[in-house]
Amino acid sequence: MAPKPSALAILAGVALFLVAGYQVITYRDMLKLTQEVYEGVPLAVRLEVLVAAVLCMWGSLHLAGELRPISALANQEGLEADTFRPDFMAFNHRGHLMPLDVPPLAKA
């Protein structure tokens, strides 16, 4: 199976992050050797981080496939109100005229 472009983008983004981190470390090592003061990350590395972030973001958005609209109907248990509220169950109803014949439960 050919890898999805979104998965590749995430991989590239993460790789770019790692490269940027490595570059910052070597940059600071170099500064120590030349006895200069560290003032900030070079512009190229900042751009790299930015590109990596965009790649990861784009990739993770598209990895899940097409976005679909949220449907109000999807999560409804039907269009009628739930009229059964077990906490308020009352037993005085016409079912009492037709008792169900089930034997009692023996003790375990």
Place this chain on the structure above:
Amino acid sequence: MGSTKKQLEQDLAELEHVGTSGRAEALRSYLRLVRELKVRDSENVTVLGEELLRKHRARLGAEELWLTMEQVATAALDCRALPLAASIVTQICEKFPESLRAARMMEMLLEARGKYEDASKLIQKHLEDAPDCQMLLKRQVALEKSQGNVGAAIEALRKYVDVFQTDREAWEELGSLYVQAQMYAQAAACYEEVLLHAPASIAAYVQLADVLYTAGPGPAGANSRAARTHYAAAVELSGGTNARALYGLCAVTAQLGGLRGAADPDGLAAAAAATLVQRYAEEAPAHLLPLAQEMLRAQGLTGKAGKTAASPRK
């Protein structure tokens, strides 16, 4: 009830076909589904639950066993299988002598036997120790309700929702009690609370709108207008599939003083009528369509839209 009912029917059908070896599993899964979906299917739960508890009790873990016991006992009370219910409630009370939940089961047994005095005393006794026990406070309401004292039930439930304001079921129950007492303004206030708790629930909109419509037009048609808004919200959320909301939209517009002009400036009711006629033409037996059309005509809603929408079937 949409997907859930289908799921339950599937489970029941599976119980018919499954052999003896898989039966315990199938019974467990059916009872679990009923518990989770909170449906009332007492007869099946009683018969099948009794079978599970009698034959396969050893296969249930402690938690599931006592959950099932409670479920089957309640269902048995609902079907008036009192010997079974009594035997289970006795076992529950022996196992958990201190538990309020067991006390609730005992109270429900007394209630089903018609011993309302004893049930009330039992609740009072336990409420002295635990005055904010929600289960027992709710049973108090149900106890009044089963004796037919709607007023007393309302009084008890009002005290309850004063304290537990986020209990959606309680607001729904209070609303339905107010409807029984024909106090529609109060009922509408309750269903408004329900809607606040479930703003995406189509049924909540329809419920509230029904009560507002039943209450009558109100000053300058305020009730009708509010009902119209809520019906319209239900139609929008359901994509026009909720027939009750469509009917409500038509009826409430008729209540606002017929069509033509001020009552239906945006053509909502006319569109609802057209949708209804179209759905009757597509889904209902042929003899029902003229009846629906006749009713809509009586409400002043036979616009041209109705005819054009109905015509494609030919």
